[in-house]
Amino acid sequence: MSQSLHFFTPSSLTFSKQSLPKPSCNRRFPVTTLSPKLISIKASTSADPNSSTTPPQVLISDNGTGAGEILSSTPQDYDTPPSQSFLSDLSSIDVDAVTEVELKENGFRSTRRTKLVCTIGPATCGFEELQALAVGGMNVARINMCHGTLEWHKRVIERVRRLNEEKGFAVAIMMDTEGSEIHMGDLGGASSAKAEDGEIWTFSVRAFDLPRPERTINVNYDGFAEDVKVGDELLVDGGMVRFEVIEKIGPDVKCRCTDPGLMLPRANLTFWRDGSLVRERNAMLPTISSKDWLDIDFGIAEGVDFIAISFVKSAEVINHLKSYIAARSRDSDIAVIAKIESIDSLRNLEEIIQASDGAMVARGDLGAQIPLEQVPSAQQKIVQICRQLNKPVIVASQLLESMIEYPTPTRAEVADVSEAVRQRADALMLSGESAMGQYPDKALAVLRSVSVRIEKWWREEKRYEAMELPAVGSSFSDSISEEICSSAAKMANNLGVDALFVYTKTGHMASLLSRCRPDCPIFAFTSTKSVRRRLNLQWGLIPFRVSFSDDMESNLNKTFSLLKARGMIKSGDLVIAVSDMLQSIQVMNVP
Ligand SMILES: Nc1ncnc2c1ncn2[C@@H]1O[C@H](COP(=O)(O)OP(=O)(O)OP(=O)(O)O)[C@@H](O)[C@H]1O
Ligand SMILES: CC(=O)C(=O)O
Ligand SMILES: [K+]
C-alpha cells in the first residue's frame, strides 16, 4: 500500500501514504473535507530555506477510490488566519458579465483561449464603442503613441477604467511607444493619402503650411535628404506603397510612385538600396526617443498595464526601461513588451525576450525590414521562443487588413488568423481594423470566432505539439512550481477535467499553467486588480479577482460557493487546483 519517492533536497522530501483521518472540525486539511473524490499531491518547500524550520514534505492523499488513505498534514501551511479583508470580502468575486454569460451558456470548455488586443483610434475611442469592443471580447486596449495627443490618450484610458469599474471588465491598457524610426508626418489632418502609379511626390523635412501642398509628405528625420540617394527605393508601411527616388533638391526628395496605394498618417518609411535596407543612419537613433520618455512618464503616471517598446534592438534597452519604471513607481506592475520589428531584434531575439515581460510580432514594420516571405518563419520562431521562456506573445498587424474597408475578411486573412491561433500565440491584435476601420466590431468578431473554431478543432483532434518546455526559474522552489504546473496540465488533459484553478498572488503560477496550453480553461484567482488585468493577455486564463488566504481549503470552498451561486460552475464538475501559496495539486469534484 505504501508508496514512497525521494527528492534530493536540502532536506529530503518523501511521498508516503497513511490512513485517512476522520474529518474533524479543528483539522484544517483541505483534502478531507472538499469532496468524495480528491487527490492531493503536495510538495511543500519554503522559497527561503531559513524561513521555516519544518522540513519540506510531499504528501499524496487519495480518498477518491475509497481506499481512504492520507498522511499527516503540515499544520503551518493551513493555520494562517484569514485576513480581515478576506473575512469582509467573502461575497465578492470580480468577473466580467461577458465571461459570466459565456461560462453559463456554453460551459468552460468552449471559452476562448486566444486573447484579443484592439488598437484604439478615432473609430473606437468613445465610451460606447469601447464598451462594444469589451463585450465583443477585447482583453487589452492598445494606444499607439505615434498618433493622438496625450489628452486624447488620457481620455481613452479614463473610459477603459470606467468600463472596468462599472461593468466589471478587466480590460488591460497597453501603451505602445512611437520609437525613433523614420516616419511620415500626420498628413495635415487627412485620414489617408492616395498615391497613384507614376505620380511624383515630394518627401521633405521642411514644415509645410496648411493646407498641405498637393503630393507632399513630411518626414520626421532630419538626416533624411542627406541619407537617401537617387535610385533608392522608398517603402511606405513596409511596401504598402513604393517610390523610387528620382531627384534631391535641398531638403526635398522627389520620388516617383512605382507601387500605388493608400498612405496612412505617420506611416513608417524605410529606404532600400541594391535590394537591402539602408540602416546605417537610423541605426544610430535611440530606441527610446526623448518623446518616448515623456510618453513613458505619462504611461507610468496613468498606471497603464503594459508598455510596448517599438524597434527594440537589444536587451539592454529593456533592462534600462524596467529599472526606470521600478525607480519611478515602487510597486508598479507595468509589464514591458518588446516589439520585434527590426533586423537587430531578430539577431538578439532570445536575450530580448528573456529580458522582457512579453513580446509582439510586429509584422508591419518587420515586413519592411526583412523580405516578406521571411515574416511567417520569424513569427513562428518568436512565438515558440516566447512560449519556451514563458513570456506572453502577441501576433500583430494586417490580420484582417481588408476589414478596414470591407465587412468580411478574405479567405487568406482567415487562414492567417488560424495559423496564429494554431501556433498558440497568447494574443492576436487588431491595428487599423479597430483604430480607424469601418467595421471594428465585425473584425473583432472574426478574430473571436476563428479563434474559438480552431481551438475546438485542435482539441477535438488532440493535436498537442510536443514542445520542449525548458526550466525557466532559477531556484529549486521555481522548479517545483514548474513541475507542478506541467503535471497539473498533463493530468487535466488525461483526466478530461473541466477546469484548472490557480490561486496566484503575482500571477506567475497562472502563467506557468498557461504555458502548458492545457485542454481546459484556467480559472486564475488573484487578489489584485492589476494582476487580474495583466493575466488577461495570457492564453487560456480566465482571470478573477477574489481575496483569498493561505488556507487552500477555505479558498476552494469560498470560490466554489461564489462561482456556484453565480451559475458559473456546478456540482460534479471536475477541477484541478494549484496555488502559489501551497505547492500542491488537488483533484476534486465540485461539491
Ligand atoms: N490614436 C490614433 N489617432 C488617430 N489615428 C490612429 C490612432 N491610432 C491608430 N490610428 C490609425 O490607425 C492606423 C493603424 O494603427 P497602428 O497602431 O497599427 O499604427 P501604425 O501607424 O501602423 O504604427 P505601428 O507600427 O506603431 O503599429 C494608423 O496608421 C492610424 O492611421
Ligand atoms: C504593430 C507594429 O508596430 C507593427 O506591426 O509594425
Ligand atoms: K508604435
Ligand SMILES: [Mg+2]
Ligand atoms: Mg511598428
